[in-house]
Amino acid sequence: MQRDVLVLVEHWGGEVETITYQMLAKGRELADGLGGQLLALVMGDELGRVTQTLRDKGVDKILLVDQPALKQAGAGLQAHVVAQVARRIEPGLILIGYSLVGMELAPAVAAKLGSPAMTNCVNIELRDGSWVVTRPVFDGTLHAQILLEATGPMVVALQKGVTPAIQASGKGAPVEPLEVDLQGVSFRSRLLEIIEEPATDVDITKADIIVSVGRGIGDKEKIPIIQELADALGGSHGLLPASGRCWVVAAGPAGRSLGKERGP
């Protein structure tokens, strides 16, 4: 069994996403368990800042695919890059965050490598020298544990928040730039634009208190009642610096569909 763990780095506007730090923490644990290396794959265009941020995050090596052609890459092309890199370095495991980006990439990478993929996992652990994943089935009413037996690189996508983020190690990881051959790859899907569209001017992930409205409210016309409730409690639609608390009325759908999740 190949022992190296390759983590796919998800980044936006030069910032590394939290889920990636969580994958790195898990990857570190799994690589150490088998005496392998933890490798981080960064791909895209103009990646200086991302690479710099990752250098002290406990990674043994950063693999960098920095090509202008990747700026408008659709998921198919990105998966092609990951698969090419995986064939070259032959990791035992490719760890991908099960974000909306990972949801699209993981099956495509696995398909290109001819490997099975385990997605939507809540855990992966080493048991008697093999990787065992846990994932929900039947609407999450049950969890299944699955032993990975494939010999090639396994693709595993883990949910966000199943492990704490990796801590800075203080060591600077070497960066290895890689050239990926994109000749002959057809660009049949093309990213035109990324739209940042918060549903309200309030970021629910940062609010202390959220007034949430469910379907029981009936219709949209009744939203002002809830707004009034928030107002009566001294809040307003937005931040309330005076009390240091925040009353929010989210008129649009919140939670998973917007990709923002909040615990109580």
Added chain:
Amino acid sequence: MKIVVCCKAVPGVVSEAKIAPDGKAVLYHGEFLAMNECDESALEEAIALKRAHGGEVTVLTMGPITTLDTLYMALAKGADRAIRIDAQTHDPQSASAVLAAALRKLEYDLVLTGAQSRDTPSGQVGITVAERLGIPFAYAVVEVQVADGNAVEVRKEMGGGRYARVELSLPALLCVQTGIQPLTYVPPARMMRARQQPVRSFSLPELNIEAEQLVPRGYRFVDVFQPRRTSQVEFLQGGPQEIAATLLSKIKEAL
């Protein structure tokens, strides 16, 4: 525009789940089969596209005879024809191989699937089908615009409140998010009429697929259980002094 929608019938209630002796499947008793929610959204979107741009909608499912009702509902909603592949697997790799083989026998400009099924929520089958067919794909699609006869432009969720606009040349496969179209109600009379319509059936030999190809490779199930609750509540008993002392020792323990 020729659209094929892949719909899955999923159980509403599952009991007696256990691992098959060879570890290759989770066996269970399922009741209340219904069309998977985001597959139904995909079907509604296909019907909306047909109304706007013309064409035809074929609905495709894989499963035993009990899944026929799902197809009748699709016909009642406005699909033009229905096909059932007489096979069953819960493995995303083999399911995608079967669906891709069936799609190769059909004409299509667009293949729509739901983003994820309720029973085996892996979200892999649509994308793996696209990879097998060598066509472009997009996941978590919330809006579809037909640019011209050769391409579609979609809006898809990227998480964190972000969306992406992506252009895909046709034929293409889109994994559709729930809510892309409101779900329509099917009156009983229309459902009864739909039951009179023929449903084409594909067998595995017709698709040149051997039964053993449906056995998952590269992994095996070792356990299936109810998720352990991570939050545990303990009520401390006794007078205020006693509770305070216990609480302090528990905090020290945790630290």
